[in-house]
Amino acid sequence: MRALTGISELDAMLHGGLMRGDVTLVVGSAGTGKTTLALQYLVNGATKFNENGLYITFEQMPAQIYRDAASFGWDIRKLETEGKIRVVCTSPPVLVQFVEQRNPIDAMIEEINAKRIVIDSISHLEAFIPASELRGELYRLINHLKMKELTSVFTAESHEVFGDRLVVTGVGLSFLVDCIILLRIVEVQSSLRKALTVLKIRGSDHDKQLREFEITSEGIRVEAPFKDLEGLLTGTPRRTGEERFAEAFAKVARKGK
Amino acid sequence: MNETGLHELSEKLIGTEIKAELLRLFHMNPGILDTVESIARRIGRMPKDVENEISTLVDLGVLRKERFGKLDVVSLNTSKDREVQEKLAALIERGVKE
Numbered sequence: 001m002r003a004l005t006g007i008s009e010l011d012a013m014l015h016g017g018l019m020r021g022d023v024t025l026v027v028g029s030a031g032t033g034k035t036t037l038a039l040q041y042l043v044n045g046a047t048k049f050n051e052n053g054l055y056i057t058f059e060q061m062p063a064q065i066y067r068d069a070a071s072f073g074w075d076i077r078k079l080e081t082e083g084k085i086r087v088v089c090t091s092p093p094v095l096v097q098f099v100e101q102r103n104p105i106d107a108m109i110e111e112i113n114a115k116r117i118v119i120d121s122i123s124h125l126e127a128f129i130p131a132s133e134l135r136g137e138l139y140r141l142i143n144h145l146k147m148k149e150l151t152s153v154f155t156a157e158s159h160e161v162f163g164d165r166l167v168v169t170g171v172g173l174s175f176l177v178d179c180i181i182l183l184r185i186v187e188v189q190s191s192l193r194k195a196l197t198v199l200k201i202r203g204s205d206h207d208k209q210l211r212e213f214e215i216t217s218e219g220i221r222v223e224a225p226f227k228d229l230e231g232l233l234t235g236t237p238r239r240t241g242e243e244r245f246a247e248a249f250a251k252v253a254r255k256g257k
Numbered sequence: 258m259n260e261t262g263l264h265e266l267s268e269k270l271i272g273t274e275i276k277a278e279l280l281r282l283f284h285m286n287p288g289i290l291d292t293v294e295s296i297a298r299r300i301g302r303m304p305k306d307v308e309n310e311i312s313t314l315v316d317l318g319v320l321r322k323e324r325f326g327k328l329d330v331v332s333l334n335t336s337k338d339r340e341v342q343e344k345l346a347a348l349i350e351r352g353v354k355e
Binding site: 086103 | 289
């Protein structure tokens with residue numbers, strides 16, 4: 001049983017979409033498109049798959065989300081009026097109380113019969129919850145969402161724009177979640193391009209290639225895998241051995257003429 | 258009576274700069290569900306300056322304050338807010354006619 005993101009190439013990479021009831025972490029540095037991907041997942045759920053959703057934001061105000069979404073043609077306010085999406089702007093200490101009985105967020109989930117939820121971004125919890133309690137609180141939150149049978153997407157900020165280190169949180173969040181999608185900026189021939197890969201899905205195979213993606217006027221579009229380059233995740237890729245050989249061979253051939 | 262009613266209601270609603278800022282914040286972002294401290298941060302004010310203003314808007318029914326676990330959480334009471342807006346509009350209209 002899968003929940004389609006509606007981004008067809010990504011659904012193919014996930015071998016049919018996100019596993020229903022799972023928690024997916026979308027990790028990336030600033031400007032990689034985490035919020036766009038998460039919104040697209042919710043909007044497509046509400047408009048294409050009859051699955052309503054809740055969007056929980058901390059720092060970014062709903063007014064800004066409405067405006068940004070509108071630039072992709074997504075009318076979030078209309079979807080809210082229709083009872084298909086609810087945008088909740090809160091702070092991490094309130095979210096942690098989400099697991100309490102009879103809370104307003106649970107009430108909203110029931111009110112719109114939400115099947116999807118986005119928390120943007122889970123990294124904010126680190127600033128408000130003591131490190132010694134963070135893993136336990138995240139574990140409790142994840143299990144609460146699973147009990148509600150929600151298919152969840154958390155966004156998380158990775159601080160390294162380039163480089164071969166990937167630290168999501170200091171508390172092993174990547175072990176708690178079921179699926180990880182990594183968004184990265186890579187430099188290819190002196191231009192910055194965006195790359196996406198699925199790092200893990202618990203209990204399912206998935207595409208392991210690193211693919212280029214673009215943020216278009218209609219949202220995220222995933223393209224073909226990067227060709228003839230290796231070391232892309234370090235941010236400074238080099239050509240593959242085969243590519244270097246082919247070029248050297250072509251040089252020799254040109255000299256011989 | 259109309260003028261007094263209008264004056265009283267508008268005074269209660271937007272009598273201070275902070276109250277006007279709070280109403281603007283909640284009207285533009287109806288999904289806010291947050292503590293007084295965080296709401297103060299969202300309009301760039303100190304919690305002590307915002308607390309009483311929020312209480313006035315809670316008394317008017319425009320905002321709702323609920324205990325949520327260990328925290329008091331404030332949100333927009335959309336139905337009451339609409340009611341107050343309609344009342345204000347009606348008072349203005351009557352005032353214009355008179």
